[in-house]
Amino acid sequence: MRYLAILTVKNEAAFLLDWLAHHRAVGFTDFLVFSNDCSDGTDAMLDRLQDLGQLTHLPNPGPWPRGPQWAALKAAERHPLMATADWVLVLDIDEYVNIHAGDGTLEALRAALPMASAIPLTWRLFGNCGVVRHVDQPVTTQFTRAAPRQMIWPWRAALFKTLFRNDGSYRKLGVHRPRNPDPARLPAQRWFGGSGRELPALYHRGRLFSPLGEDNYTLAQLNHYALGAMDSYVLKCDRGRANREAGAFDLSYWVERNFCAEEDHTIARLTDAAAALRADLRADPVLGALHDSALHWRLARFEALMAHEDYRGLFGRLLMTPPSRPLAPAAARFITDHARRAAERDAETNPDAPED
Structure with missing residues (x-):
């Protein structure tokens, strides 16, 4: 069985070995990685990993009408690895697949849901929780406090990335889910969430988030380390977003993701396997250097950014901002009720608008 992960990166060299080692331990067999505008050696590291047979690297120079990630996904649709993949998942460098079924691998998840044609993996947001400076350790061991298992607001806490069977049912890739379904194949679709429950048919055509307020993590989840250390977040703001050509991160992005309500060490079951793979990669003299x-x-870039008031101000606000407090259910439902009514109005006026 061939499992393909598709990744788009810019200036993420410090995290590449950890991410790759973890996802090899999970069971991905193939990696298609696109890079753009790198000044930290990410592209050189990817070239070396390609030389070692660890992944396939494709430079992704702009300009891009909709951002580098969308351009990368269009290129991925035509790549030979897509033709040979049985299952596909589009990931970011701060997302780590965390499977609770069986031995924690993709094969175990597939065995738990043998009838599934797609498995949306719901984000679990892991907060910063007061970590100021980046250290050279896997994010999975540094950041272990996360949003509650059941959240209603913000709805982004229930966003998912979709592991889907690459059987031609969908003709385009999307950031969160496959797109452009083949109408003739839709009746055969069966989507199962991380809870293990089958999802309704509306997920076959659209939908980007799992049922709100439910525990969507019984069999699997997607650990989302969107913030990292505070200095890393400043660099993330400097880098910009992958799925659009221009778009800033700010304190609102931070507040909606900095949840530290519960400990979650479930991903630790793969720590030893990932550490061994990482050590092998790190031992390569070229990769190590x-x-x-x-x-x-990263250290030099952070110092350079701190020479500017905008970035000093952002860093200061991060230091002053405590972890976000999950809303009480009544307050959260008040917001989501308004969001639902707005979505219904939008659907009436533009029924064919894509969700992804």
Whole structure:
């Protein structure tokens, strides 16, 4: 069985080895990685990993009408790895697949849901929780406090990325889900959430988030380390967003993701396997040197950004902002009721608008 992960990166060299080692331990067999505008050696590291047979690297230079990630996905649709993949998942460098079924691998998840044609993996937001400076350790061991298992607001806490069977049922890739379904194949679709429950047919055509307020993590989840250390977040704001050509991160992005309500160490079951794979990669003299260089680049870039008032101000606000408090259910439902009514009005006026 071939499992393909598709990734788009810019200036993420310090995290590449950890991310790759973890997802090899999970069971991905193939990696198609696009890079753009790198100044920290990410592209050189990907070239070396390709030389070692660890992944396939494709440069993704702009300009891009909708941002680098959308351009990468269009290129991925035509790549030979798509033709040979049985299952596909589009990921970001701050997303880590965390499977609770069986031995924690993709094969175990597939065995638990043998009838599934698609499995949306719901984000679990892991907060910053007061970590100020980046250290060279896997994010899975540094950040272990997360949003509650059941949240109603913000709805982004229930966003998912879709692991889907690559059987031609969908003709285009999307950031969160496959798109452009083949109408003739839709009746055969069966989507199962991380809860193990089958999802209604509306998920076959659209939908980007799992049922709100439910526990969507029984069999699997997607650990989302969107913030990292505070200095890393400043660099993330400098980098910009992957799925649009221009778009800033700010304190609102931080507040909607900095939840530290519950401990979650479930991903630790793969720590040893991932650490062994990471050590093998780190032992390569070229990769090791590139990794060290990336760490130095991050320090230097942060110092350069702190020479500007905008970034100093952002960093100061991060230091002053406590972890976000989950809303009480009544307050959350008040907001989601208004969001639902707005969505219904939008659907009436523009019924064919894509969700992704």
